[in-house]
Amino acid sequence: MAREEVCDIVVIGGGSAAFEAAVAARQAGAGKIVMLEKAPESEFGGNARYSHTGFRFAYDTPDEIREIIPDVDEDLFQTFHLPPYTRDDFLADLNRVTQGRIDPVLSDFMVDNSLDAIRWMRDVGIVFEPEQHPPINGKYYFEPGIIVHSVGGGLGQLLRWREIALGMGIDVRYDSRVVELHGNDRHVEGVRVSSDDGEYDIRGRAVIACSGGFQANSEMRARYLGPNADLMRLRGSVYDTGEVLNMMLGLGAATAGHWQGAHATPIDAGARDGGTPARADGHSNTANRYDYMFGITVNSAGRRFFDEGEANLSYTYAKTGRRVLAQPGSVAYQIFDQQGIRLFRLGPDYTDTYVEAPTIAELAPKIGLHPEVLTHTVENFNAAVSDDVAFDPSRLDGRSTAGIEPPKTNWATRIDEPPFRAYAVTCGVTFSFGGVRVNTAMEVINTSGRAIQGLYASGDVVGLFFHNYPSCTGQTRNAVFSRVAGENAAARNN
Numbered sequence: 001m002a003r004e005e006v007c008d009i010v011v012i013g014g015g016s017a018a019f020e021a022a023v024a025a026r027q028a029g030a031g032k033i034v035m036l037e038k039a040p041e042s043e044f045g046g047n048a049r050y051s052h053t054g055f056r057f058a059y060d061t062p063d064e065i066r067e068i069i070p071d072v073d074e075d076l077f078q079t080f081h082l083p084p085y086t087r088d089d090f091l092a093d094l095n096r097v098t099q100g101r102i103d104p105v106l107s108d109f110m111v112d113n114s115l116d117a118i119r120w121m122r123d124v125g126i127v128f129e130p131e132q133h134p135p136i137n138g139k140y141y142f143e144p145g146i147i148v149h150s151v152g153g154g155l156g157q158l159l160r161w162r163e164i165a166l167g168m169g170i171d172v173r174y175d176s177r178v179v180e181l182h183g184n185d186r187h188v189e190g191v192r193v194s195s196d197d198g199e200y201d202i203r204g205r206a207v208i209a210c211s212g213g214f215q216a217n218s219e220m221r222a223r224y225l226g227p228n229a230d231l232m233r234l235r236g237s238v239y240d241t242g243e244v245l246n247m248m249l250g251l252g253a254a255t256a257g258h259w260q261g262a263h264a265t266p267i268d269a270g271a272r273d274g275g276t277p278a279r280a281d282g283h284s285n286t287a288n289r290y291d292y293m294f295g296i297t298v299n300s301a302g303r304r305f306f307d308e309g310e311a312n313l314s315y316t317y318a319k320t321g322r323r324v325l326a327q328p329g330s331v332a333y334q335i336f337d338q339q340g341i342r343l344f345r346l347g348p349d350y351t352d353t354y355v356e357a358p359t360i361a362e363l364a365p366k367i368g369l370h371p372e373v374l375t376h377t378v379e380n381f382n383a384a385v386s387d388d389v390a391f392d393p394s395r396l397d398g399r400s401t402a403g404i405e406p407p408k409t410n411w412a413t414r415i416d417e418p419p420f421r422a423y424a425v426t427c428g429v430t431f432s433f434g435g436v437r438v439n440t441a442m443e444v445i446n447t448s449g450r451a452i453q454g455l456y457a458s459g460d461v462v463g464l465f466f467h468n469y470p471s472c473t474g475q476t477r478n479a480v481f482s483r484v485a486g487e488n489a490a491a492r493n494n
């Protein structure tokens with residue numbers, strides 16, 4: 001017989017959703033709370049460890065932003081241009097990018113509680129700072145909705161969460177893999193844990209599953225995400241292998257979200273599998289290739305294959321990786337001239353993983369393309385660019401191509417200022433969209449439509465998104481859902 005422990009709340013996972021649920025449960029009066037993190041201590045924290053942790057929320061006035069970043073100098077704050085991002089704006093973004101498929105009840109719930117969730121994080125002790133943008137004529141222009149990220153990026157946020165959780169007496173256990181859920185499709189009462197000391201059981205009045213998506217499991221990627229999804233490069237934690245999700249489905253949990261969908265972005269073709277750590281200054285990692293709207297992207301046949309200027313990066317990056325995956329060899333090349341390079345968000349030389357040449361014909365063989373093919377693509381593209389509309393990288397400028405397929409809808413400028421550069425990219429997977437179904441109490445719902453008593457979920461293990469994702473919504477969803485999951489789990493009586 002495995003040894004058995006008893007506690008109030010078991011939280012599965014050691015990422016941001018798990019810490020948030022555990023802390024909320026403690027604040028709501030739960031006694032003994034045990035967090036079970038599969039990763040060793042040196043790699044705890046799930047995907048947030050690799051993340052910038054930008055946070056999207058709805059607000060109406062600059063005063064509501066000011067509350068979140070009280071430490072910013074008042075003179076500096078007065079230079080911030082902060083257009084409103086209302087609940088209707090946030091909901092419209094969610095509906096547009098998910099092609100109208102997002103659950104309306106859960107999306108309303110997330111949006112309506114987004115500002116309160118970030119206030120709660122601030123009150124608990126998470127510190128935020130403004131996104132960094134270069135000033136234009138002494139003013140800082142922010143993209144509506146994504147104004148702040150946590151200090152120190154994802155790792156900074158995780159270290160802070162851990163300090164807060166330990167300070168509250170929450171028991172955080174590393175190298176502790178949940179291998180079984182005890183219960184059935186009506187009631188869950190505990191878990192079995194595999195640890196260095198062998199297997200043991202923990203019973204509690206509630207279990208909160210915050211075990212992430214299945215994106216680190218190449219077999220599940222191939223099974224659910226479509227052709228060659230097993231070849232995607234992993235951007236985050238290697239520990240998100242989906243077994244707790246499978247255990248919940250095995251008990252009879254209902255599914256939600258897009259099971260063939262995943263957040264997938266263009267990343268450096270040479271990036272290591274398993275995540276490039278985020279930069280300590282809070283910027284996302286340097287394996288990202290997020291400047292494609294300032295150039296063109298071609299496949300290994302030298303052809304463009306998507307509209308690089310469709311919309312702001314925040315609304316295209318999470319679906320662009322899939323487009324690269326579908327190309328021959330699952331690689332593509334982002335081509336820039338000096339005008340594009342000068343606009344790179346992390347600066348022109350944030351990475352040296354490119355090839356460069358004085359002409360497009362000389363660039364082509366460096367990426368394995370025939371000079372005439374790439375020259376033809378670039379000349380065709382340049383000929384389709386019109387100067388009727390002024391180029392303005394700070395907004396959707398409507399400066400589009402004419403007469404070519406696919407078009408470039410915004411920011412279309414000729415690629416004609418040498419030297420030219422090519423960056424090889426592949427598809428990086430961030431997190432899977434398919435997961436369990438929950439209600440607004442964050443109870444997991446079974447296939448008969450009833451809540452499984454004692455089982456709650458939050459984070460990427462919850463099915464929510466379809467097709468695409470507006471940037472920085474994962475952290476928002478975690479905070480909103482985990483806070484509720486923790487409070488309801490704490491309030492539960494057996």
Ligand SMILES: Cc1cc2nc3c(=O)[nH]c(=O)nc-3n(C[C@H](O)[C@H](O)[C@H](O)COP(=O)(O)OP(=O)(O)OC[C@H]3O[C@@H](n4cnc5c(N)ncnc54)[C@H](O)[C@@H]3O)c2cc1C
Nearest residue numbers: 013014015017038046047053054178212236459460474475
């Ligand atoms: C590179 C990158 C950049 C990102 N940037 C942003 C951003 O700027 N803004 C934003 O909102 N989102 C961002 N995201 C997404 C965001 O980080 C995730 O959506 C979020 O961290 C998911 O949180 P989670 O706690 O649900 O899952 P995770 O953070 O993945 O945590 C899951 C946890 O469960 C543990 N686990 C898994 N299986 C078991 C088991 N059997 N037993 C015990 N523990 C288990 C894992 O070890 C891990 O600790 C980014 C992600 C990446 C990878």
